[in-house]
Structure formats: structure tokens, C-alpha cells
Amino acid sequence: MTSSKPSASFRAAADRCLTVVLVGAAAIAGGLVLWIVLFIARESMPALLSIAPWRFATDASWHPQDGLFKITPMVAATLAISLVAMCLAAPLGIATAMFSSFFAPARIAGLLRRWIEILAGIPSVVYGLWGLTVLVPRIAAIQAPGLGLLAASLVLALMILPTVALTAEAALRSVDEDLLRGAAALGLDRTGTALHVALPAAKNGIFAGLVLATARALGETMAVLMVAGNVVQMPGSLFDSIRPLTANIALEMGYATADHRSVLFASGLALMLMVGLLVALSTMSSPEATDG
Amino acid sequence: MAEPRSHTQARDFWTATVLWLGAGSVLALLAWILGDLLLQGVGRLSWGFLTEPPSDAGRSGGVAPMIISTLWILAICLATAVPLGLAAALFLTELASRRTGRWVRHSLDALAAVPSIVFGLFGNALFCHVLGLGYSILSGGLTLACMVLPLVVRTTEAGLSNVAQEIRQGAAALALSRVTTLRTLVLPAAAPALLVGLVLGIGRALAETAALIFTSGYVDRFPESIHDSGRSLSIHIYDLSMNVPAGNDTAYATALVLVVLLIASQQLATWGIHRWIQPERSVR
Numbered sequence: 001m002t003s004s005k006p007s008a009s010f011r012a013a014a015d016r017c018l019t020v021v022l023v024g025a026a027a028i029a030g031g032l033v034l035w036i037v038l039f040i041a042r043e044s045m046p047a048l049l050s051i052a053p054w055r056f057a058t059d060a061s062w063h064p065q066d067g068l069f070k071i072t073p074m075v076a077a078t079l080a081i082s083l084v085a086m087c088l089a090a091p092l093g094i095a096t097a098m099f100s101s102f103f104a105p106a107r108i109a110g111l112l113r114r115w116i117e118i119l120a121g122i123p124s125v126v127y128g129l130w131g132l133t134v135l136v137p138r139i140a141a142i143q144a145p146g147l148g149l150l151a152a153s154l155v156l157a158l159m160i161l162p163t164v165a166l167t168a169e170a171a172l173r174s175v176d177e178d179l180l181r182g183a184a185a186l187g188l189d190r191t192g193t194a195l196h197v198a199l200p201a202a203k204n205g206i207f208a209g210l211v212l213a214t215a216r217a218l219g220e221t222m223a224v225l226m227v228a229g230n231v232v233q234m235p236g237s238l239f240d241s242i243r244p245l246t247a248n249i250a251l252e253m254g255y256a257t258a259d260h261r262s263v264l265f266a267s268g269l270a271l272m273l274m275v276g277l278l279v280a281l282s283t284m285s286s287p288e289a290t291d292g
Numbered sequence: 293m294a295e296p297r298s299h300t301q302a303r304d305f306w307t308a309t310v311l312w313l314g315a316g317s318v319l320a321l322l323a324w325i326l327g328d329l330l331l332q333g334v335g336r337l338s339w340g341f342l343t344e345p346p347s348d349a350g351r352s353g354g355v356a357p358m359i360i361s362t363l364w365i366l367a368i369c370l371a372t373a374v375p376l377g378l379a380a381a382l383f384l385t386e387l388a389s390r391r392t393g394r395w396v397r398h399s400l401d402a403l404a405a406v407p408s409i410v411f412g413l414f415g416n417a418l419f420c421h422v423l424g425l426g427y428s429i430l431s432g433g434l435t436l437a438c439m440v441l442p443l444v445v446r447t448t449e450a451g452l453s454n455v456a457q458e459i460r461q462g463a464a465a466l467a468l469s470r471v472t473t474l475r476t477l478v479l480p481a482a483a484p485a486l487l488v489g490l491v492l493g494i495g496r497a498l499a500e501t502a503a504l505i506f507t508s509g510y511v512d513r514f515p516e517s518i519h520d521s522g523r524s525l526s527i528h529i530y531d532l533s534m535n536v537p538a539g540n541d542t543a544y545a546t547a548l549v550l551v552v553l554l555i556a557s558q559q560l561a562t563w564g565i566h567r568w569i570q571p572e573r574s575v576r
Binding site for chain 2: 011012014015017018019021022023024025026028029030031032033034036039040043092095096098099100103104112114115116117118119121122123124125126127128129130132133134158161165189190191192194195212215218219220221222226246249250253254264265268271272275276279283
């Protein structure tokens with residue numbers, strides 16, 4: 001140390017520099033999500049301060065340029081498509097996971113996972129295009145206009161299916177081998193092992209995945225925007241045209257000003273809080289939560 | 293004795309059948325989507341499609357300006373997210389206490405879950421308005437950088453924490469400075485993970501649409517600088533299918549180009565993850 005004093009102090013300085021850079025980068029990366037929340041909250045303040053909160057439910061309609069801000073139909077639309085999509089994707093996704101964990105030959109299970117990863121990688125705008133040109137005409141053949149709750153839910157179900165399937169599979173795979181061997185030793189058949197031993201043991205992980213998928217569904221924009229029809233009305237039937245919150249933001253941000261713009265930010269804030277709550281719930285219920 | 297045995301065999305048979313059907317229908321759906329993309333997209337595809345500007349609102353001509361814009365947006369996104377992500381990942385593996393590390397990781401997980409339209413709102417308010425960058429490739433790229441940051445950090449971190457602790461201890465015993473240890477020992481060992489993070493980031497950024505509509509904008513000309521608005525491939529698909537009557541053929545061809553790029557980058561990342569980040573898992 002003493003023989004190379006200048007170089008040592010140079011090195012110490014370089015190390016300090018590095019520390020500052022790394023801490024700075026981590027502060028930016030770690031603080032970004034908070035910053036986004038605060039920033040969006042700031043932009044939505046004018047609306048939240050000047051418009052009484054109950055007016056989002058009691059105003060006559062959604063005509064923001066005339067100062068009418070009834071946003072409940074869009075909230076209902078978001079919840080409706082997410083719910084229907086989950087009802088479709090959850091059973092199919094869990095079944096796929098059960099299949100590849102307990103019934104499929106290893107090669108087929110691996111192939112299936114690859115395909116599901118591809119499904120997960122297709123951009124939402126491509127799902128929207130496909131839904132618009134393939135699903136919508138088919139739905140319209142049953143009942144016009146085709147664009148609406150059912151089309152949006154179907155496309156959404158396809159998009160969250162990989163999340164459900166991959167998380168459920170991971171949860172099933174992490175079930176303790178001893179438990180499965182015990183079930184086999186008791187002479188339980190595969191169905192019994194899968195349904196009554198593995199599924200209950202993996203239920204926290206599967207639940208966490210379902211919650212995460214719901215969060216995805218709530219926040220999805222492009223695909224639902226392209227197939228939902230975007231008429232502002234309370235969803236009454238599967239064939240109604242509806243406008244989810246995310247689609248509303250995407251449609252109106254381009255020309256919104258003043259209170260209107262601010263309300264759109266407020267709806268983004270609400271969306272973010274919903275998603276945040278779900279993700280927190282998912283993290284808490286996932287088995288890895290205890291690892292830190 | 294034979295009775296319950298055949299009963300359980302029959303039950304297993306039926307469960308297996310149901311599950312084969314379920315998994316088969318998932319595969320069939322994917323094949324349907326990819327098949328449609330291929331069949332409807334390949335007709336318009338040609339060399340000219342990739343190298344010419346669009347004409348007639350995109351119904352004819354090519355997508356060359358969108359490819360250029362997409363590449364520019366991607367370049368800005370990566371030039372921001374990769375150094376920042378690398379530094380944050382280094383902080384997590386080399387400096388952070390358990391507590392701090394946990395907070396940063398949770399915060400990044402939360403960031404990863406933010407819906408893309410919210411990133412669009414944020415990017416529009418911050419980059420376009422507050423910082424005065426307007427609808428530009430720069431705004432779009434920076435918005436995407438915020439979006440892919442968690443992905444880059446977590447992948448790089450996984451790679452860095454795979455570098456054996458003994459290397460770091462050995463370097464410390466040789467009185468190497470932290471800078472030297474990182475530059476000459478840890479970073480080269482973790483470089484593949486950084487590359488995988490980069491490829492995953494590319495995939496996420498290529499696929500993104502909602503965050504770009506109100507940040508990088510719609511303009512379908514060749515961008516002259518990063519301060520120009522530029523239309524990405526994904527926005528081109530959206531615009532053609534929603535706003536241009538009879539634009540579906542070109543939309544499908546553009547979608548095909550995009551999906552091929554995405555699947556290629558995804559396969560590359562998957563291969564890299566198995567090869568470098570979780571070698572033990574690839575055995576399964």
C-alpha cells in the first residue's frame with residue numbers, strides 16, 4: 001500500500017466514483033416507479049380537485065368536452081372483459097400446465113412450453129389485427145356488429161393464457177417430489193395425484209399467476225382497443241360494443257386538453273393502482289415471497 | 293382387486309384425454325394465428341416492401357421509413373436502458389445490502405407490471421410536454437427505456453450473481469480495486485447475460501405500441517433526426533387496420549415482418565438463457 005500511494009489513492013477515487021455511479025443508477029431504477037406514480041398523480045390533480053369524485057359515476061354521460069365525466073361504463077367494461085377472459089384462460093391455462101407436468105411425454109411438454117412462449121411474445125397489436133380480421137367477422141355472423149365484449153374477451157384470453165399456463169406449470173413443478181412419491185406409494189393414480197395432491201400443494205403459486213394475469217388483462221390496451229368497438233355504454237350482453245378504460249385513454253389522449261386530459265391521467269392512475277394492488281397480492285401469495 | 297385398478301386406469305385415460313385436448317387446442321390456436329399471419333402477410337411481402345416508402349396511405353408501397361424509425365427508437369431505448377440497467381444490476385450484486393436490494397427489486401417488479409398505456413401517459417407528459425421534446429423518436433425511445441429497464445436489470449443481475457464469489461474474493465485478496473475487478477473479471481463473465489437482457493429488451497420494445505402512440509407519434513415519413521416524429525412498425529399495423537380501409541393486407545405483411553423479428557430475438561434470448569444464465573435448468 002505505502003509503496004504505491006498515488007496509485008492507491010487514484011484507485012480509491014475510482015472506486016468512490018464507481019460507487020456514486022452505481023448508487024445513482026440504482027436510485028433512478030428503483031425510484032422510477034414511484035416517480036411515475038407521482039407524475040401521473042400530479043397530472044391528474046387538476047381534475048381530481050375541480051371535479052367532485054362522485055361525478056365520475058353520477059354525470060349524465062361521458063362527454064368530456066361538455067364537462068360530463070361519467071367514467072363508470074368504462075370501468076365496468078374493463079372489469080367485464082377481464083372477468084370473461086379470466087374465466088376462459090384460467091381453466092385452459094391450468095389444464096395445459098397439468099398436462100405438461102403430469103401427462104405429457106417430456107419432449108412434448110418442452111415443445112408445448114416453447115409454443116406457449118411464442119404465444120406470449122406475439123405483440124398485442126398483432127392479436128388485435130387478428131381478432132379484428134378473423135374473430136370479429138365470425139362473431140358478427142352470429143350477431144352484429146361483432147366488435148364488442150366477446151371479441152375483446154377472447155383476444156384478451158389468448159393474451160393472458162401464456163401467463164396462466166407458464167406460472168401454473170412453474171408452481172406444479174416446484175411441488176415437493178416426496179409428496180408425489182408418497183402419493184404413488186399409496187397407490188394413487190395420476191389423476192388423483194395431479195388433482196388432489198399436486199394441485200392443492202401448488203395452489204398458492206397458481207393463484208399468484210392468476211392474479212398476475214388479471215393485472216395484465218386490466219392493463220392491456222391495443223388488442224382490446226382494436227376489437228371492443230369503443231362505444232361508451234354499460235356492458236349488457238356479450239355482443240355489446242364497449243369501451244375499456246385503456247382504450248379510452250388511447251383514443252382520446254391525442255386531442256384531450258385541460259380537464260379532459262387530466263381525467264384521462266386520473267383514469268391511468270386508477271388503472272395503475274388496481275394493477276399495483278393485484279401485483280402486490282400476487283407477490284404476497286407466491287411461494288417465493290418468503291425468500292426475500 | 294382388478295376392479296378398482298381398471299377403474300383408476302379408466303379415470304387416468306379420461307383425464308389424459310381431456311388434457312391432451314386442452315393442450316392441443318392451445319397449439320391449434322397458435323397455429324391458427326401464425327398460419328393466418330403467414331398466409332395473409334406473405335402475399336404483399338417482397339424486397340421492395342422492406343426498402344420502399346409507403347404510398348396511398350400505406351395500401352401500397354413498403355414500410356422502409358417505419359423500419360428506420362423502429363430501429364432509431366430501439367437504439368435510443370437501448371442506449372439509455374442498457375448502461376442504466378447494467379449499473380443498477382452491478383449495484384444490486386456488488387454493493388447493496390439485503391434490505392436495500394430487496395426494496396430496489398420490489399420496486400423494479402412493480403415497474404415491470406405497469407401497463408404500457410400508463411407508460412404512454414407518463415412519457416407524453418414528461419418527455420413530450422415537460423421536457424419539450426414533442427412527439428419525437430427521442431421521446432418514444434426514452435419512454436420505452438423506462439419500460440424495458442426492469443427486464444434488463446433483472447437479467448443482467450442474474451448473470452452477475454452467477455459469477456463465482458471466489459473470483460471476487462480472489463481479486464480482493466490481490467488488492468485489486470473494485471473498478472479493476474469489475475472491468476477485467478466480473479463483467480466479461482457476465483457479458484452473455486447482459487446480451488440476453490439486451491435481446492429481451494429488444495423484443496419487448498419491438499412489440500410495444502400503446503406507449504408509443506403518444507410519444508413517438510404517427511408520422512410515416514423517413515425521420516431526419518431523432519427530434520422528428522417516427523412511426524414504428526407496430527403503430528403502422530394499428531393505423532392500417534383501424535384507420536385505412538383496405539389496409540389489412542399491408543397490415544398483415546407488416547405484422548409478419550414484426551413477428552419474425554420478435555420470434556427470432558426471443559429464440560435467441562431463450563437459447564442464451566439456457567446456455568449462460570440457468571445452465572442447470574436446460575437439462576429438463
